[in-house]
Amino acid sequence: MVATANGKGTFSEHHQLSIGAGLHHKAAAEFVAECDVVLAIGTELASTDLWSGPLKFPGDLIRIDVDPAQMITNALPDYCLVGDAQATVTALNQRLGKAHASQEAAKRAQRWQKLFRKHARTQGAAWLPLVEAMKEVLAPGAVIAGDSAMACYYGTLSNLPLEGPASFLYPTGFGTLGYGLPAAIGAKMGAPDRQVVALHGDGGVMFTLPELATAAQERLPLPVIICDNGGYGEIRREMVDRSEPVHGVNLPGVDFAMVAKGLNCHGLTVDDEDRFAAALRKAFTADRPTVLHVVGDLAGA
Incomplete structure (x- = not known):
């Protein structure tokens, strides 16, 4: 999980799967480029968050947004879920059921956390x-x-x-x-x-x-x-x-x-x-x- 500037705090940055806040970091772009599926919730995926150009999505891109027009702005998704972010995510969780992060996912997140924090600390x-x-x-x-x-x-x-x-x-x-x-x-x-x-x-x-x-x-x-x-x-x-x-x-x-x-x-x-x-x-x-x-x-x- 990576948060945009305006999305900072919507989920805990201390969570084991949280990589950090700020899409402008090289590590964030490299993480997304490694993902099979990306779920983008309420983000424009705009240049104001992406200082080094658009993200690359080699796998499927799923976008959740309350604005249908925003759904196809800056990046074309493979799947569109138009609706309130909280209500839509709640419905998804109910459909998918409870799940726990696998050891593999936790280790992968930990690797990206270290890269992200290194970049963030160098820049700041x-x-x-x-x-x-x-x-x-x-x-x-x-x-x-x-x-x-x-x-x-x-x-x-x-x-x-x-x-x-x-x-x-x-x-x-x-x-x-x-x-x-x-x-x-x-x-x-x-x-x-x-x-x-x-x-x-x-x-x-x-x-x-x-x-x-x-x-x-x-x-x-x-x-x-x-x-x-x-x-x-x-x-x-x-x-x-x-x-x-x-x-x-x-x-x-x-x-x-x-x-x-x-x-x-x-x-x-x-x-x-x-x-x-x-x-x-x-x-x-x-x-x-x-x-x-x-x-x-x-x-x-």
Whole structure:
């Protein structure tokens, strides 16, 4: 089992047959290419999830989708099951009966898990200290509201296991900068008993930074993590890779901790993994939002 970004958390990433979350990894594509049958549930199989081109299906492809038009978009299935995902999967399970993973299937999944995690950790190496600190603090059922930021799609997507549907809120497809903070506010108000974290880059958070005032007014114990790499790091990297002049992507340093305090939130600048973990833990019990301005190597800078 492999989850897309928006499908992360729909089944446990700790399950013995779970390979991971993120279809963009080479290991995910190679795994699918080895399968006799692929069951694709509610996924567009679109380029927003598949960064290196369409998946190859040497065996049968079965698609489940509530939208008949979507059923034949991006990949033509051998079998179409049009309907609500939960209802259709439930009906399939009833028809097939209970089954347990064979030793062969478990060993095969374990092999692909190792390859997937190796690729994910290599791609997200710059953010692993941040991710490991979050693992230490987050409780089961925590919600990450991520922006279109490198710390999210390279860092947490494939390296931070989460439990339960809607545990990873992420703007797949549109690359919407600024999404994380408003999404986190909505999630925290809708599920006040769950830990909710907003995770941003320093460029993206500038789109919706004033929403801190809303979160402060509602007195939400909401950690807002801002990974500061001095601008729009992904666009800057792509310019360098194409040997283009780097322009319009570097931002002057912003003191986000000071901005937070000006909007009646707590604010702290951190560059150390242990200090970050302690601050994140404290933020979940605070009397208002806490902005954690992450700088240096911890931010992937």
